[in-house]
Amino acid sequence: MIAAIDLHHCILTTSSIAKMEQFNNYQGSWFEVMTSNKDKLTLAISTMILATFFYRWTFSRSSINGGPCLPPGPRSLPIVGYLPFLSRDLHKQFFNMAHSYGPIFKLHMGSKLHVVINTSDLAKVVVREQDEIFSNRNATIAAVAITYGGRDVVWSDNNKDWRNLRKIFVHEVLSHKNLEASRYFRRDEVRKTIKNVYSKIGKTVDISEIAFSTEANVLTSMVWKNTSDEKANGDQIAAELQIVVANIVELISKPNMSDIFPSLAWLDLQGIEGNMKRQLDRLDRIFTRIIDDRIRSNYSNKSNDGVVHEGKKDLLQTFLELMDQKYPTSINITQIKALILDIMVAGTETTTTLIEWAMAEIMQNHDTMKRIQEELLQIVGPNKIVEESHLPKLQYLDATIKEIFRLHPVLPFILPRSPSQDCVVDGYTVPKGSMVIINVWAIHRDPRYWENPLEFNPERFLTNKYDSKGSNLNFFPFGSGRRLCPGVPLAEKMQMYILASLLHSFDWSLPKGEDHDLSEKFGITLKKRKPMFAVPSQRLSDVELYM
Numbered sequence: 001m002i003a004a005i006d007l008h009h010c011i012l013t014t015s016s017i018a019k020m021e022q023f024n025n026y027q028g029s030w031f032e033v034m035t036s037n038k039d040k041l042t043l044a045i046s047t048m049i050l051a052t053f054f055y056r057w058t059f060s061r062s063s064i065n066g067g068p069c070l071p072p073g074p075r076s077l078p079i080v081g082y083l084p085f086l087s088r089d090l091h092k093q094f095f096n097m098a099h100s101y102g103p104i105f106k107l108h109m110g111s112k113l114h115v116v117i118n119t120s121d122l123a124k125v126v127v128r129e130q131d132e133i134f135s136n137r138n139a140t141i142a143a144v145a146i147t148y149g150g151r152d153v154v155w156s157d158n159n160k161d162w163r164n165l166r167k168i169f170v171h172e173v174l175s176h177k178n179l180e181a182s183r184y185f186r187r188d189e190v191r192k193t194i195k196n197v198y199s200k201i202g203k204t205v206d207i208s209e210i211a212f213s214t215e216a217n218v219l220t221s222m223v224w225k226n227t228s229d230e231k232a233n234g235d236q237i238a239a240e241l242q243i244v245v246a247n248i249v250e251l252i253s254k255p256n257m258s259d260i261f262p263s264l265a266w267l268d269l270q271g272i273e274g275n276m277k278r279q280l281d282r283l284d285r286i287f288t289r290i291i292d293d294r295i296r297s298n299y300s301n302k303s304n305d306g307v308v309h310e311g312k313k314d315l316l317q318t319f320l321e322l323m324d325q326k327y328p329t330s331i332n333i334t335q336i337k338a339l340i341l342d343i344m345v346a347g348t349e350t351t352t353t354l355i356e357w358a359m360a361e362i363m364q365n366h367d368t369m370k371r372i373q374e375e376l377l378q379i380v381g382p383n384k385i386v387e388e389s390h391l392p393k394l395q396y397l398d399a400t401i402k403e404i405f406r407l408h409p410v411l412p413f414i415l416p417r418s419p420s421q422d423c424v425v426d427g428y429t430v431p432k433g434s435m436v437i438i439n440v441w442a443i444h445r446d447p448r449y450w451e452n453p454l455e456f457n458p459e460r461f462l463t464n465k466y467d468s469k470g471s472n473l474n475f476f477p478f479g480s481g482r483r484l485c486p487g488v489p490l491a492e493k494m495q496m497y498i499l500a501s502l503l504h505s506f507d508w509s510l511p512k513g514e515d516h517d518l519s520e521k522f523g524i525t526l527k528k529r530k531p532m533f534a535v536p537s538q539r540l541s542d543v544e545l546y547m
């Protein structure tokens, strides 16, 4: 306790007392941790002070090895750095700080140096011109714990294994051929969703729950549709998987003292790493069971399993066949599990978040809702439900989704990048191993790139053709460069398919007494602060279309 008071005193006696008013959840969480783990704390403090002084000495010099100086940035406190002054909404705070410190600035969170990039021009330097150097991730401790030690695609650094897994992701998991072959899974699941919503006509529906289960069911079908115990246990497995995925997303979004003060990581003060390892145990049990079951049934009946129709394999079957190839194009069981994990986590949370924002914006903007529904009537017609073949013709809906991504990028800082060597951006040194944050939320609202940036206006995407692959760095909700999201083709299909179906088959209103609300909750994904609830009513006259 004494140590905790000392630490508090040290903070209060600085000239920054006034700024303490800005203390918030983020600060609250670290101070709570410090004061609620007294036993471990005394030991921790001495380790932390030594490590911090060493680290800060390294990075506080105006330049490294005589190169250009570090970017400008706010003054920070000993040990905790700028941590006490961080607000709950980091994306907005960094946007405002760019006005004081410029398009690139630095700050310390604990002992970790962070460099924040705020303009399209500098994002281009990082994700294009120096893409190779900036393609490490600097994974958090929670991310490493859940991904079998960073052996997946999302969190691995740029190395031979990552390049191989990424190739498999792009050419096998989400290849054009594979996506075409799996269109029936998507159709079945979206139809189930329509039926499910129809059963709730006039009642309040949780949009996030609907989007999550639709997406999760599509992904599980794509991965192991043909598991022999699928019928008996498939639903149970999918339900457990959904709980574990939700736990993982929650844990990965929590600020972790162990990341901020790596010298304390062994104490796992908040228990995040331990909890993540427990989630991994649960997941691993599910994956092991599915994989063993498939290997067994492949062995006993070679021609049957893994093949849905002739020539159509599920992903698990494809992965198992890749195991027989030679290194480096082969994969092992752990990598197969890590790939399945990536598909489930990266695919569900992101699409769910986007659909929630989309329903909130569209319901608030009546003209947009009207135009989308008119387009659907024209392209799909009043006597049919939406099919994937309609999607490329829904241009106004496509423009609306892009506008929603612009105002509410699902990953407001994309995912962190970290340089593999010291390098120079905009005349400043960005040291090897520092955490580079690209504030795509700020770039998407910058008046230099967008007219009336705060206005919701899908028309801007009808006249300006931006793609989702980050070709133009004024708009890159899926990242850009060699770490661009490889899920783009599936994400584009699913978000459009789910939204088009919800808006064509139903009219929507807010539950009685509810107001429109667009407030944000910052995290690794930028979610709606209040969950999106809405009440569906029947829109198509033929009841058969809902069965």
Ligand code: HEM
Residues within 6 Å of the ligand: 153, 154, 155, 166, 169, 342, 343, 344, 346, 347, 348, 350, 351, 354, 410, 411, 414, 415, 416, 477, 478, 479, 480, 481, 482, 483, 484, 485, 486, 487, 488, 490, 491, 495
């Ligand atoms: C709304 C939907 C989605 C959004 C907004 C989104 C966004 C992103 C972003 C911003 C990144 C980091 C890119 C970078 O660092 O430049 C990323 C990476 C990734 N995404 Fe997505 N994503 C979505 C859906 C999906 C889906 C459906 C999948 C797969 C089923 C997926 C799989 C991945 C993977 C594996 C990576 C890591 C790529 C790498 O590091 O090499 N994502 N995503």
